[in-house]
Amino acid sequence: MSPLTALRRRDASGISGRLWPVVAVLALATVASTLLAVSVGAVSVAPGQVWGIVADRLVPGSVSVAWTPAQAQIVWEFRLPRALLALLVGAGLALVGAVLQALVRNPLADPFLLGVSSGASLGAVLVFVFGTSVLGGLSLSAAAFLGALLALVLVYLLAQRSGRITPSRLLLAGVALAYLFQAAYSYVLQQAQSGRAAQQVLFWLLGSLGGARWEMLPIPAAVLLAGAAYLLFQYRPLNALSSGEESAISLGINVTALRVRLFVLTSLLVGVLVATSGAIAFVGLIVPHAARMIVGADHRRVLPVSALLGAVFLQLVDVAARTVAAPQELALSVVTAIFGVPFFLWLLRRRG
Numbered sequence: 001m002s003p004l005t006a007l008r009r010r011d012a013s014g015i016s017g018r019l020w021p022v023v024a025v026l027a028l029a030t031v032a033s034t035l036l037a038v039s040v041g042a043v044s045v046a047p048g049q050v051w052g053i054v055a056d057r058l059v060p061g062s063v064s065v066a067w068t069p070a071q072a073q074i075v076w077e078f079r080l081p082r083a084l085l086a087l088l089v090g091a092g093l094a095l096v097g098a099v100l101q102a103l104v105r106n107p108l109a110d111p112f113l114l115g116v117s118s119g120a121s122l123g124a125v126l127v128f129v130f131g132t133s134v135l136g137g138l139s140l141s142a143a144a145f146l147g148a149l150l151a152l153v154l155v156y157l158l159a160q161r162s163g164r165i166t167p168s169r170l171l172l173a174g175v176a177l178a179y180l181f182q183a184a185y186s187y188v189l190q191q192a193q194s195g196r197a198a199q200q201v202l203f204w205l206l207g208s209l210g211g212a213r214w215e216m217l218p219i220p221a222a223v224l225l226a227g228a229a230y231l232l233f234q235y236r237p238l239n240a241l242s243s244g245e246e247s248a249i250s251l252g253i254n255v256t257a258l259r260v261r262l263f264v265l266t267s268l269l270v271g272v273l274v275a276t277s278g279a280i281a282f283v284g285l286i287v288p289h290a291a292r293m294i295v296g297a298d299h300r301r302v303l304p305v306s307a308l309l310g311a312v313f314l315q316l317v318d319v320a321a322r323t324v325a326a327p328q329e330l331a332l333s334v335v336t337a338i339f340g341v342p343f344f345l346w347l348l349r350r351r352g
Contacts, residue, residue: 026308037083082212094310097284110285114174117279118181119151120144145271207280207332235299282340
């Protein structure tokens, strides 16, 4: 039996056994977490009222009014866009983390730890402070994408030794470049004329969904849907690459071309997400490992489960960020670090 045939048989075995029940449960959890995120806040709105407000907005006059105009405005204009943006960002970061861990064969790979989010943040800060003209008219998302791509290319080049990626060099290169990009955008913010604006950008850089509005959702939604669809068709190469570069080459996979394509795609995802929410740490590290604990290592299962888990996780994190220290709001990376740092240390120790 050829390696390719064996891989296809392994992929085909039991795919519906555990995947669809898990997806169904996570889909229900996504709906429940969205409802919780929209209901909880300084002004509480009952779940029944939330459903009624959304139904009335979608089909005017379909339900009798049992809420105040202020409640309707809070739910529709502020909380629902924020909850949906958390869903998109959480799903996207989890997908990127799962793909990067397979591409570089390192369980510690994460867009934040590898400096990709910091590179995207630098591009976004340049546009924030100096306007689009500083980068030749590039939009915020395009500047963040170029910054993320630059960071990922540099990490990839620095991590190689004799043509191969060394896991320890990868992690060290990522951390070093993350500090470099952070120092660069900190300097840019220091030169900004408005100290208040610089403080707002610094808070945003630690992760914030407070500025979510309906008009911000179409671009990340379209990029995430297209990217996720493409990644699902790449599950076999990702499975092969996870087993080793030699195994992937023996199956006829052009590893270099695969990495280039997926590096560009993951950079695009990170750039668009960072442009809307800032750099949120550890989502791409924690969630893919949780998905593998539930459904195994096959990326046909890992990718959709990671996306759903990431959506639920970030929505719950955002609820905690809004309510734990109310009326003050915490940056999202502060909350994710509470879970991410212990997990990272445990994973580092477990991997020797």
